[in-house]
Amino acid sequence: MPQNPAAPVVRPRRLRSTPAMRRLVGETTLEARQLVLPVFVADGIDAPRDITSLPGVVQHTVDSIRREALAAAEAGLGGIMLFGVPRDEDKDARGSCGVAPDGILNRALAAVREEVGDDLVVMADTCLDEFTDHGHCGVIGTGARGEVVVDNDATLTAYNELAVAQAAAGAHVVGPSGMMDGQIASIRAALDGQGHHDVAVLAYSAKYASAFYGPFREAVGSSLQGDRKTYQQDPGNLRESSREVRLDLDEGADMVMVKPAMSYLDVLRQTAEISDVPVAAYQVSGEYAMISAAAERGWIDHDPAVMESLLSIRRAGADIVLTYWALLAAKLLAEGRGRR
Secondary structure, three states: OOOOOOOOOOOHHHHHOOHHHHHHHOOOOOOHHHEEEEEEEEOOOOOOEEOOOOOOOEEEOHHHHHHHHHHHHHOOOOEEEEEEEOOHHHOEOOOHHHOOOOOHHHHHHHHHHHHHOOOOEEEEEEOOOOOEOOOOOOOEEEOOOOOEEEOHHHHHHHHHHHHHHHHHHOOOEEEEOOOOOOHHHHHHHHHHHOOOOOOEEEEEEEEEOOHHHHHHHHHOOOOOOOOOOOOOEOOOOOHHHHHHHHHHHHOOOOEEEEEOOHHHHHHHHHHHHHOOOOEEEEOOHHHHHHHHHHHHOOOOOHHHHHHHHHHHHHHHOOOEEEOOOHHHHHHHHHOOOOOO
């Protein structure tokens, strides 16, 4: 390279010369404690059942979810997020099986909490879509022109009941994911009113109407026909997400989340800049499936791609990452393979 004898040669590569040097000056870190493992627990099965569009992910039984939670705690993960998968015959228009103490999600929450106590943060998905026969995230009503709509205020009442039931079952954190207006303030008041002052609320503050949720819908046996564009955000909107985040912060959210993660890193960065509470990001099922499928075909190297994807989410500003690779990532980190 050209030399200027009047000035020192700047060589940034000096700080990349060895693994130890790269580790010393690394700007973004990834640790097991920052990871949350999303898991599915299904009613009416007697052994874990594979999810075809999510290679390596299963629908658990209540017994196997105990073992998975214990493995997560032993791996040093930060938390586990439970999603319930009821039998079709138990679904109804209000998702009432989500509130029932003997419903699949509440039974699983109780079992996991019994297994790990306070050694792992136990989180619950606080939404109706898994439990309703129509598959929407809220209670269905009729609009001014006779069209079918999700009734925001009726849904808040259902969310309050759901959150209280999950707290009673043992959840440390409830995660309202339906993008209803006012859901955080409503749930906070309901929890406090029942004495659950220490149960935190993780707000799905910027959740987009994404094409990357397809495998998840198989995982939870979704009954949805149509889409959720009237309550989830338009993928083209950025300013709107900052408004949603600020509203949730004003309503008392303990944590806020961006979902999906990888296609919305700009949203995640913006959220991290304005939030005064921890920021989570959900690496969703379609993002997992893309990397898995490419690796299965030999097009990319699986483990380095996984870790690079998680680092990108952390680099954009996430304090917490929900990922189906949480256990794998913890293993790779423990083996010293978390960075190249």
